[in-house]
Amino acid sequence: MMNTQDLARLLETLCPMFLLIDEKGDIRQAGPTLQKLRPNIPLVGSSFLDIFELIRPRTVTTIPALMSMAGAKLHLKFHDEPRTALKGLAAPLQHGEGAVINLSFGISILDAVRDYALTSADFSGTDLAIELLYLVEAKSAAMEASRSLNLRLQGAMLAAEEKAYTDTLTGLKNRRAMDHMLGHLTFSNSNFALMHLDLDFFKSVNDRLGHAAGDFVLQQAARIMVEETRGDDTVARVGGDEFVIIFKGLIREETLASIAERLILRLNEPMTFQQQTCHVSASIGTALSTQFRAPEAEELLHAADLALYQAKRDGRSCHRLYSTLSKAQQ
Missing domain, CATH: 1.20.5 (Single alpha-helices involved in coiled-coils or other helix-helix interfaces)
Incomplete structure (x- = not known):
């Protein structure tokens, strides 16, 4: 017959999380992995019920009751922190000499491996x-x-x-982005203003100083338009020297005229490129969505174009609002 020491050595090999308890419930032997979970508490010599809290079966509250539960599945936790959840199986020894309880982590194994830095050496070879x-x-x-x-x-x-959706030269939105925004605004019946801006004398800058100077002027013009508009306004470059600004929710004529005048004033200022002075100005035409019963994108763009052409006919470097007079003069 196997003595207690032989049994303990066998259990350490096969079940590194076993407990061997006597008939009073005192721990006589503990598996190495189980002891690793509580390195500062000597499990051997401690009472089983002082170390562990039995969760299920709820009827088991004493050692005699535990001894009578041969083959019963146990659910328990440590009394102290971390209160790792464990599963167990009790196997009473012959002649009332105690019991062997084999424990495992169950679904708490991920937390246990993290909390206790366990490795494969801490588990049975068949686990x-x-x-x-x-x-x-x-x-x-x-x-x-x-x-x-x-x-x-x-x-x-x-x-x-x-x-x-971005114009690579200026960083502004491009025509595709403008079309997308106009489609959204007209579909949702939102009020907005559309401002069409054209740089006067831009071709002469290109012809006289070259495309690098022209690119510089476009970039500076783009910067000015962004600075003079709100963050949620759409500023788009839609052609060589043509720009469209969409003001969502803004249809007050006085405010739009003020913005246009600031743009014209700033764009009229000379720009210096490689010690060469570049002169341009801006002509602007504006149309309001509220000027049409059921505004369409193309209709608004055409109306702003008509107003822009009116500004050019009136001497350039000015702003005009679309009106029936503009339409009559097309």
């Missing part, structure tokens, strides 16, 4: 816990890689979308 942990870690790594890839793809898509 699938580590293999399951490897699978969980592999799945987590794969999910993280997938999440990272998705974020990069989303970022690339946003960057591509932004690029598709």
